[in-house]
Amino acid sequence: MTILIIGIALWYAGHFWKRALPARHAAMGEKAKGVSALILVVGIILMVIGxxxxxxxxxxxxxxxLKHINNLAIVFAIYFMSPGPSKGALFYKMRHPMLTGFIIWSVAHILVNPDLASMILFSSLTIWAVAEIIVINRAEPEWTPNPKGTIAKDxxxxxxxxxxTLIIGFVHGLIGPSPFGM
Known part of the structure; x- marks a missing residue:
């Protein structure tokens, strides 16, 4: 459990250190992106191992x-994490579609994984995504939506x-439990 929690902490650190230590981040210039990426990759690896x-x-x-609700939610999570909301006509005014998709993904996983490790992991990731939205909105209050796209793009x-979702579900079934119950 310690490794899992360290991985989650690194995930938070990798995303929030730009805002928590702005002078240090700015002093590093472009290298800061590499540091962030390294912190996040190590965090993800530790989360998986943990x-x-x-x-x-x-x-x-x-x-x-709930497995069926989870699978349907994952379709929408992937949609919101795609360019669809910013290119289409339905959600083009949504400021944080990718984070919204991430929240849908993590909550969907909480629904079908009632064990302690899953509750800690997916709840922490949900809290992170909500906090990220709040931090971005406070740091950058001015925002203009993309021009409206078409329903065809949606x-x-x-x-x-x-x-x-079908491809990811198939691969998920090869390395872990099948989300489709096969």
């Missing part, structure tokens, strides 16, 4: 239908999100 290494048990039993990216 998560897979924790002997965990389910805290509650979840109803089987449809194209939603269709691509369905295909990506």
């Amino acid at each position: 998560y897979r290494g924790v002997e965990s048990y389910d805290l509650v039993a979840y109803p089987a239908f 449809g194209m990216f939603l269709g691509a999100s369905v295909v990506l």
Whole structure:
């Protein structure tokens, strides 16, 4: 569990150190991006190792239908993490579609993973994404949405999100539990 928590802490640090230590970040110039990337990669590796290494048990039993809600939520999470919202007509005024997609993804994983390690990991990532939205909005209050796109672009990216969900679900089933119950 310690490795998992260190990984989560590095995830937070890699994202927030620009705002927490602006003078240090600015002094590093372009190297700061590399430092951030390194911190994040190490954090992700530690989260994966920590998560897979924790002997965990389910805290509650979840109803089987939540797996279907999870899979549908993942389609929307992938859509919001795609260029679709900024290129389409439905969500072009949304300021943080990628973070919104991340929140949907992490909450969907909480729904179907009722064990302690999952609760810690996905809850921490949800809190991070909400905090990131708040920090960005406070630091950069002025924002202009992209020009309105077309419904066809929304449809194209939603269709691509369905295909990506199927591909990701297949790979997920090869390395862990299948989200499709196969």
